[in-house]
Amino acid sequence: MKEDNVLVDVRGLKKHFVKGRDIWGRGTEVLKAVDGVSFQIHKGETFGLVGESGSGKSTVGRCLLRLYDYTDGAVLFDGQDMSALGEKKLKPFRRRIQSIFQDPYSSLNPGMNVLELIGEPMNIHGLYPQAEERKEAIASLLQKVGLKREHLYRYPHEFSGGQRQRISIARALSVRPEFVVCDEPISALDVSVQAQVVNMLEDLQQEFGLTYLFIAHDLSMVRHISDRIGVMYHGRLVEVADSDELYENPLHPYTKALLSSIPVPDPHAVVERIEWQPEEGGVPELKEASPGHFVAFE
């Protein structure tokens, strides 16, 4: 019996991509997109993953979705190691873990209407085999995400960016997942619409007891939505802490630099900019600085 309520346990995850090959076809240049990352996500919480472009945050998300095979390390979902499973054994996990992607224009197949789009994961996992029943289920999902029944037969191009993202959310929820990987779900949206989508994600989390991995580069939104946050830099986690703790008491100089770079929407706010140059010798291992606050810094 597991006494803690860890849902996702990432252990020493590494994902390297081969960029260049020599004349014999062996990999010479390796991009270490994720280079030894460990963290845990508890049931019902939102874990935020922040970092700048190229930090490997999206690659971590895709590894959790098992879109890639790992170079090294393991990911345990509900205590079971997913890293070595074949596609067949993976199938139940593919229902329990769902995803929402960044670009509302590329995350929905333009040739499918809403009914087909949301019906696709149901189809794969054999939910609601009866057509009528399925239509009802999808219609009620649409209502949950603030869309209407009459949208069932519309195509993605008839919706705005925010509405498309709602369809993506409905699609992810259609197979009653436990864990949703949200890969920059609001980055492509306008500010006023971002708030709509974030509110909805929060409501749905309450209602269905979902666990989120929320990947983003917008630090203020991440703080708002996340319970705990991990900061990534060059394929490594440099700091993990509760979100308020991280924002009020950042320990790693990179986190400090990142936080001091956020432009504050207040003309009178005075923010002291902190610059940081990475040191030679790479990032050390995470250490617990105070309870629940881990930092990779001497």
Next chain:
Amino acid sequence: MTRRLLTVEDLNVSFETRDGENQAVRGVSLHIDQGETLGIVGESGSGKSVTAKSIMGLIAPPGRMKSGRIEFAGTDLAGLEEKDWRRIRGNRIAMVFQDPMTSLNPVKTIGDHLTEVIRRHRGLGKAEARQEAVRLLREVGITEPERRLRQYPHEFSGGMRQRVMIAMALSCQPELLIADEPTTALDVTIQAQILDLLKQLKDQSNLSVVLITHDLGVVAQVCSRVAVMYGGMVMEEGTVEEIFYRPKHPYTQGLLRSVPQRKSGYRERLVPIEGSPPDLIDPPAGCPFRERCPHAMAKCAQLPPRFEIGPGHRAMCWLNDESVKEELAARPEPQGGAANEGR
């Protein structure tokens, strides 16, 4: 009294599309004084970038400037010959663009880019232009400028390319710099560096800057005056303090409220603006924000005039009309001051 540098009056720009005429800019009036930084804020499709391109005379078919007057330092730009335009562009008005990855010609060196502009507008010789280019690169914080001049754009990071663009823009000491989302494509730490650079360069000269952005934080940090655009119109205009502390347009208020607050402990629910922006092909008459506005009333079917609220503070909303104010006074004030809470 500061000199008025640029005046835009009743600008209308449309784009022919397959589905009809997209009225991207509908009657925008703006001005910018010497030495100030005007922020134009708005969401995608608000017409802010199109306004900037019109000032530069860069609207190309299927786009068309339908009407409006643009006066720059005493000359009317709208009726200018292409040849005279070229003497202004890059020389007296310069522009920095959003995506540094596509804004430089990949098969030309950084030096080619810079010297070409310098030689064209300042008539310098090859060697002099090169020296000038080195000086400019150093000024925008690029180390080893002599070596960097011989490199190609792909050898530069996004932030570095944006510095090159700024160096190009400043190479002829322009009077007006238009920066169209200059930091949107960059990471936050790089964004902060570029904004610092812009502020520093501005402080050193009497340059006027138009900064176009969707990020309220950027505006608050950099600008002295703000114009808020929505649906192809300027909804509200005023000093940065007026706009952030005393917004008078429901759209501005909503925008400020939808930004998450920096508060610990209690997780406050966000206040979004419901609905989505209007379709600018065949847009509804009246106030463009009417459909999403919590204060919408019958009168909003008529396009409100610009109400003068204070010196230089104007808002295009009926709520600022005296008669409407009296009418509403009977009821409790619905709009809260959420925007300046917690500061």
Next chain:
Amino acid sequence: MNRTKWRNLKNEWLSNKIGIAASVVLAILVLGAIGAFLSPNDPNALDVLGKLKPPSANHWFGTDEYGRDYFARALYGGRVSLLVGFSAMIVATIVGTVVGVVSGYFGGWLDNLLMRLLEIIMSIPSFLVMLLLSVLLKPGIVTLVIIIGLLMWMNMARIIRAETLAAKEREYVLYAKASGQGAFGIILRHILPGIVPVIIVSATNNIASAILMESSLSFLGFGIQPPNATWGSMLTSAQGHIMDAPYLALLPGALILLTVLCFNILGDILRVGLEPKLVKR
């Protein structure tokens, strides 16, 4: 496929007068080929007395060196040319699409193998091989179709592979993969529909090239064998009578040019209509 795309295509086609003209001309040529049997004259009926006659009311295109009605021969010749062009396109499209999609989607060693194979075939001078093959295999329509089709699929495969590689990175494909959709499901439901426009465009251009190839082969005497005619082989015999009956050379060539031109024009209209760059946000 996306509805807007079809609408764009329709608009593009309707707004383009040349496009409409090309479609009309092609329709007439196809009807002519289908209705060839309605022609009052037998294309293979010899008339020793009436040979090499210039165009007249009875023989619209005149007669050839055996006194055969040239109009009837042109109709039947067009039937073969169009049939070979169309069928070879089908062969090339099927092979090219399968190889391209499989190579692009699965990648790895399979991709490597298929691409090396493709390189080998591409580095063999195709026209020489085509000549050789048509000598070796029994000449006939089916042989011709297979030979031309098999020498044309490589470009298609390359294009489709590149498109598949791009489609594979789209987020809806990633989502389908992450939800447990199988490889064939993803290809059928998400990848193929997205690249149908590219397939159509390149298929249209392939008909044009196939017709040209067939006419060259037949002209050199390696295609359809006498007494049956195609536009290309009609030119072979016409070349010998260029002095006394130049019109014999003019007509079949003009028909080939017209047909190929129309397919090329339609191919370009399809490209513009079906592949507009994604709408900028």
Next chain:
Amino acid sequence: MRQLIVRRLLQTIPLLFFVSIACFALVKLAPGDPVLSFVTPNMHPEDIERIRHHLGLDQPAYMQYLLWLKEMFRGNLGYSLVNHQPVAHQIIERIPATAGLMGSALLLAVLIAIPLGLAAGSQRNRWADKLINLISYIGISIPIFWLAIMLIYLFAIQLHWLPVMGMRTIGKESAMDVIKHGILPCSVLAFSFLSTYVRYIRSGTIGQLKEEYVQIQYAFGSSKRIVLFRHVMKHVLLPIITLLGMSMAELVTGAIVTETVFSWPGIGSLGMTAVKGLDYPVIMGITLLSALLLIIGNLLADILYGFADPRIKTTR
């Protein structure tokens, strides 16, 4: 860069090997018996067998292939089954005719295509563009042999300006005579190349003019002319390198159809005769040569491209 070259060169070897096997297999699958071309009606079957043995045709297929391969490494591509001449010799003899014709056609095509393509692309949808576009459409759609016949009819038969066919008038040995013979085939080929190049350059120009950096050049006061010649042209000419690389094989192997129509004594017509006579050493010789040239041409194009395009050049 060097690694790229070495890698591409190494890839060439198996490629050539497979090409030769594929080619050999094709010929062996042939239903025709090459020996029959030596047979005269009054020959004894023993004589036929002797010829067969002499030609090595009685050995198993792989031995025949190895024999041929051995000869090839000695710089000998074998002997023609028809006239018993060394294949290499026959090919080399005909290279000047083909290279001269194809070289001048390619040069002509490039020289005309660049200004036409740039003009069409930068004046999109104006009359000049429409005209150039129409010409290039016709160029890619016209059956080349028909164009040749029509030109022969017009310029040689009707107007008597130019000779009908061949490369030399018998008895005449002047360069002028060869040039006169070459005008028609060269024009026909040049027109066909030109049309393809124009279309590439035109669409490249249109594409580049839409690029963000071009818009930005305008914002810095560039005129359209400066943008076109200083910024766009270099981009647009890059793909031409690749096209020319692919044409390198044709430079030697020639255009079978054109050479046949004009009876131009080049490698194309040699290939044509060989196919008709199932003269497989000749076919294989030509095929291998052209495959080799195609591969070298692509390799050269890649290398040149690498030097011309800084994005490739500077990545080591």
